[in-house]
Amino acid sequence: MAQFFWQNPKSRQNPKSRTLTPKTASHHALPAHYSDSQRCWRAWAMLFFLFVCTTLHAAPPGMRLIPAGEFQMGSTDARAWPEEIPAHTVRLSRPYLLDETEVTNAQFARFVQATGYKTVAERRVNLKELMAQFPPGSPPPPVHMLQPGSLVFVMPFGAVDLRDLSRWWKWTPGASWRAPEGPPSSLKGRSTHPVVHLAWEDAQAFCRWAGKRLPTEAEWERAARGGVDGLTYVWGSDKPNDAARSGWFANIWQGVFPTRNLATDGYERTAPVRSFQPNPYGLYDMAGNVWEWTADWFDAQAYLARAGQPVIDPTGPARPLNRAVQRVQRGGSFLCHDSYCTRYRPGARQGAAADSGTSHAGVRCARSVE
Ligand SMILES: [Ca+2]
Ligand SMILES: [Ca+2]
Secondary structure, eight states, X not given: OHHHHHHOGGGGSOGGGSSOOHHHHHHHSOOTTOOHHHHHHHHHHHHHHHHHHHHHHSXXXXXXXXXXXXXXXXXXXXXXXXXXXXXXXXXXXXXXXXXXXXXXXXXXXXXXXXXXXXXXXXXXXXXXXXXXXXXXXXXXXXXXXXXXXXXXXXXXXXXXXXXXXXXXXXXXXXXXXXXXXSTTOOOTTOTTSBOOOOOHHHHHXXXXXXXXBOOOHHXXXXXXXXXXTTOSBTTXXXXXXXXXXXXXXXXXXXXXXXXXXXXXXXXXXXXXXXXXXXXXXXXXXXXXXXXXXXXEEOOTTHHHHXXXXXXXXXXXXXXXXXXXXXXXXXXXXXXXXXXXXXXXXXXXXXXXXXXXXXXXXXOOOEEEOO
């Protein structure tokens, strides 16, 4: 209605008031004694003021401004996992900026080139620190697991027990962001793919270097929902269909997880960022491609603890719950399929070991608006 009124002002006016009276007109004009020079300076001042306002509120290249406001955090979907419920109202009191895409290999390479940073996956494992995370008396891991490396998804043969993650996650010496599937894989042809194998501290280090920070879990979810509450997926309510040959919404898994990857969306593993349509905020891959680290510690019970209370600018639990030391990851990955993991839904969440990366987890960064 407001737009209609703006486009057709005369249709809403009293016919008797269509002509401005001299008094009304003079209220909007400069006094008659103003010189042409003064009028010119005033116009330039107004243009400069508008330029400054626009610049201050514009997002920098590669980022999007997410408005402050309330949203429903969590899931009401029948497929929600226990850690996603109950859905509850959360208010974010300030706008913020979020990267349009997951951090790419090219972006991470610039960071490493500038700083000489070595990721956790590229460092030799500290046995003392590792054992501190296990119950007293636990046996040490095999020697090969102390070599620099990371966890890589390897498709198993034949039927597997879906409760046994070790059937498809393989500790791979030499695997890192430089070699996503381990040696001899490389980044050749993958400069615009999302960087993977980042531990939480690696993700945080990159964002700091870039003058940014990790988003909170609430910031990530509000951005993923694109300003629309209650949708099952970031693209709407249409369920992904393995048989579809076109029109895929995200890079996820088609076929039978984990033994048959049809890749009808075009990608067996990571896809270049921006390969699929963005959400209403202009953000790409908020569903699928790679999981994304957030700032929050993970607590499966966190939403239950908030029930019935006003929740404003939440930052997650104050400390890790147990020896697992997990941080929240969001968005799902190219390994997610309806038959096993629908965690590419915007309300879905998972805790991941903060000191480890995998071949399907990366990051995107946020920035506060001053
Ligand atoms: Ca895929
Ligand atoms: Ca993603």
